[in-house]
Amino acid sequence: MDMRERLIESTRELLWERGYVGTSPRAIQERSGAGQGSMYHHFRGKPDLALAAITRSAEDLRARAEAELSGGGTPLERVVTYLRRERDALRGCPVGRLTQDPDVMADPALRRPVEETFSWLRGRLAGVLAQAQAGGELAAAPDPAATATALVAVLQGGYVLARAAADAEVYAQAIDGALGLLVPAAPPRSR
């Protein structure tokens, strides 16, 4: 992995762990093993580096979700697969996290990937939910768009609650609760 790549990856980790304000160029240099000059050779400064890192995280999230939502099984099965995917609950979401960073949200360039990621995700999930309704797997009543937004919110909020409790099980409980409402006959998670 070349230096540029290492810088991006280190920045991704630090943004995830500590957010934008909490991430200093120094810390990035230490974690990546790059020197001062090297970092400023590859990137113009912290915002430039952050843009590369955020873009990368956003692409990542989208690629995984797309793989599961367009994967095998019935529409409802794919939704469940997506929701139940193993996640590092205590680390939280590398993209959702950024919404709490005022400096990120204040910069249109940094903000854009965050906005687009969730806008896409909500829409994509709503589409699969609509398919599930069309196929009779789900009741026809609830609005797919609202349901999709609620489900994505459960994921994001599940991270918050798991971190508050310092317990990844709380995240799993949030997902269980949501699935219990979405699929009344759903088998409970094995414990």
Added chain:
Amino acid sequence: MDMRERLIESTRELLWERGYVGTSPRAIQERSGAGQGSMYHHFRGKPDLALAAITRSAEDLRARAEAELSGGGTPLERVVTYLRRERDALRGCPVGRLTQDPDVMADPALRRPVEETFSWLRGRLAGVLAQAQAGGELAAAPDPAATATALVAVLQGGYVLARAAADAEVYAQAIDGALGLLVPAAPPRSR
């Protein structure tokens, strides 16, 4: 309002807007109108000030929730009242926000009010949901604790999505989606 109180309130606002790392003693002094000496007279430093502010925010959240969850109406009505309460969606939750702050979560004293607040809220809501089930307002099937956690997660995640979209309506959509699953016959929000 005396100076001590102004310092606490200013710190609360700043923690809410910018988080712990993003909040400097200088900024607190400017917002509160206190001088250097005044601030360090009333508080021993940033962590001490943050503790006072966080405790205050936690008490606030709890008091409001308790008022609604123990207020008038049937159990299910009280849950709906709580979920539909007017909230400043783009500002987010002053307590939930702190879970993203590594320095807060790393300090047991600062972390405690956050942990206790959500632990209490999930339990309290679960209790009211159980009442609603006992009274026949809700289906008996879903586990009240899991459902409660999912609903609180929708709130917290709704803030995340609303901020990502820079649109408070997204928050409302998340709540609508959750209520649509919880109460299949619920009347849609008036628009």
Added chain:
DNA sequence: GTCTATACTTGGATAGAC
């Protein structure tokens, strides 16, 4: 491309006068 030196600002706090 990477290193070292340098620079200026801000963060976070202490000391002592009033």
Added chain:
DNA sequence: GTCTATCCAAGTATAGAC
């Protein structure tokens, strides 16, 4: 209780040598 002066580390960069 509040003010001013002072302090040292860290944040964020630029300049120029290698």
